[in-house]
Amino acid sequence: MGQASFACDPAQTRGRRVAEEESAFxxxxxxxxxxxxxxxxxxxxxxxxxxxxxxxxxxxxxxxxxxxxxxxxxxxxxxxxxxxxxxxxxxxxxxxxxxxxxxxxxxxxxxxxxxxxxxxxxxxxxxxxxxxxxxxxxxxxxxxxxxxxxxxxxxxxxxxxxxxxxxxxxxxALHDLELHSHAGAEAQVAALSDDVAYTNHDLHDGLRAGLFTEDQIAALPIIGAAYGEVDARYPGLEPYRRRHEALRRVFGAMVADLIDTSRDALAGSGCAGAQAIRDLGRPVIAFSDRLRGDLKEIRAFLFQRMYRAPSVMAQREKVTKVVEDLFPLYMSDPGLLPGRWQRDVAQAATDAALARFVADYIAGMTDRFALQEHARLTGTHVLGDLT
The missing domain is CATH 1.10.3210.10 (Hypothetical protein af1432)
Known part of the structure; x- marks a missing residue:
């Protein structure tokens, strides 16, 4: 399919904050x-x-x-x-x-x-x-x-x-991104693709973790129909393949709905350029009302059975302590930060500036590194010894 008139055109970009010679390739x-x-x-x-x-x-x-x-x-x-x-x-x-x-x-x-x-x-x-x-x-x-x-x-x-x-x-303040308007359609697609991806992989991961069963999710909208279609087409299918076949159909249904609904919304918007999409005052990439309601029910299930499951909440409490312990340690002794951070920290004229650098450092940590640094600096292993 060719590029639509309302797509963002690289030839019409607003450019980079620091001008550069563009690539030939x-x-x-x-x-x-x-x-x-x-x-x-x-x-x-x-x-x-x-x-x-x-x-x-x-x-x-x-x-x-x-x-x-x-x-x-x-x-x-x-x-x-x-x-x-x-x-x-x-x-x-x-x-x-x-x-x-x-x-x-x-x-x-x-x-x-x-x-x-x-x-x-x-x-x-x-x-x-x-x-x-x-x-x-x-x-x-x-x-x-x-x-x-x-x-x-x-x-x-x-x-x-x-x-x-x-x-x-x-x-x-340095480079106005026009924060109070909608983004172009491409960014709106990225946002709802995030919803599609995490809904489906959380169903997969929650099943693998034993936080809920296939019978339980089969009672949910979209998912039950997907299992029914698989069972009708592949009776007696091995359980792991059955699960995958059903959940990939859920994935496909969400993507198809998003494409169909958004295509109609884009056509009905009357927009002839990317800036018109931004100025429209409403999103043009969306699920149908029906699917949005179905997703609300699925997410409510995941929230209760997965995100707030007792085992997950117990881990949340432990890793929250890791962040809560590391932050004041670095604030009280910035010398604990790595050498390459010291130049920036030395320029921090206020506690707020120092706190922002500390937040940058902690936010950049991986799970394992945060746990190891916490153990090194506090002498405690909140999740056991990972070495």
């Missing part, structure tokens, strides 16, 4: 994608987890495998809608770079600790990483991504309301 959005993949923060996603802590098993999804899954879904949907697949993929691959160790548990703990200093938000932290904290290039800090990719990262979940998170506000 790759579009600006392809270069953005490649810089994200080669960043240090992207590599660290390999050892940051979604729900389970990294030491619990190699099978469970990590932030890296999740980001790859989101990008695959997003490229498929974006291509079907005639959008720019390279921009969509760049936003999808970058969307979780700012996550702390231990998933949302780590973010909640760090946000609480950072409340006196402006709070902590993983999406704003992603912008901070790609505009400041990655320090590999001679001419600039960060990755010097295009405005279009930065806008998509900042606003893929919708317009940013007040108060704007500190880390995002600081960059926006």
């Amino acid at each position: 790759r579009s600006c959005f392809q270069r953005d994608r490649d810089r994200i993949i080669h960043s240090s923060a992207f590599r660290r996603l390999k050892h940051k987890t979604q729900v389970f802590v990294e030491h619990e098993g190699d099978f469970y999804r990590t932030r890296l495998t999740h980001s790859i899954e989101v990008a695959q879904v997003a490229r498929t949907i974006s291509g079907a809608l005639g959008l720019n697949t390279d921009l969509t993929e760049a936003v999808a691959l970058a969307h979780d770079l700012g996550h702390t160790p231990f998933g949302h548990t780590g973010e909640d703990a760090l946000n609480a600790l950072m409340q006196p200093y402006g709070g902590f938000d993983h999406n704003a932290q992603t912008v901070r990483i790609v505009t400041e904290l990655e320090k590999h290039y001679a001419d600039f800090d960060g990755l010097n991504l295009t405005w279009d990719t930065l806008e998509g990262i900042a606003k893929h979940n919708g317009p940013v309301g007040d108060p704007v998170p500190y880390a995002l506000a600081a960059y926006n």
Whole structure:
């Protein structure tokens, strides 16, 4: 399918904050994608987890495998809608770079600790990483991504309301990302592809962890029909294959609904350009009302049976203590930070500036490194000795 008139066109990009000579072989959005993949923060996603802590098993999804899954879904949907697949993929691959160790548990703990200093938000932290904290290039800090990719990262979940998170506000003052409008359609695709991916992989991971059974999820909308279709077509199928066949049909149903509903919304919007999508005042990428209701029921089930399961909550309590212990240790003795952080810390004129550097350091940790640093500095092993 050719590119639609409302797709973001690399030839019409608003450019980079620091002007660069463009590549003869790759579009600006392809270069953005490649810089994200080669960043240090992207590599660290390999050892940051979604729900389970990294030491619990190699099978469970990590932030890296999740980001790859989101990008695959997003490229498929974006291509079907005639959008720019390279921009969509760049936003999808970058969307979780700012996550702390231990998933949302780590973010909640760090946000609480950072409340006196402006709070902590993983999406704003992603912008901070790609505009400041990655320090590999001679001419600039960060990755010097295009405005279009930065806008998509900042606003893929919708317009940013007040108060704007500190880390995002600081960059926006230098390079206006128009935070209070919607992002382009490519970023909207990346956001809902995230919903598709995590809903499906949490069903897989929860089953593997024994937090619920196939009979229990078969009582849920979409999923029950998928199991029924598999049983009718493959009677007596081996259980693991049966599960996979059913859940891939759930995955497919979500993607098909998103494409069909969004295609109608785009056609009905009357938008003839990417900026018109931003100015429309409402999203153009969406699930149908029916599927949105079904997903609400599935997510409520996952929240109760998985995210708030007693075994998961017990781990959450332990890893929260890791973050709560590390933060004041670094604040009281910044000399505990690695040598390459010392120059930045020496420039911190206020407690708020120091706290932001400490938050940067903790947020960049992998699950295992955070646990090992906590054990080294406190002499306690909250999850047992990992060495």
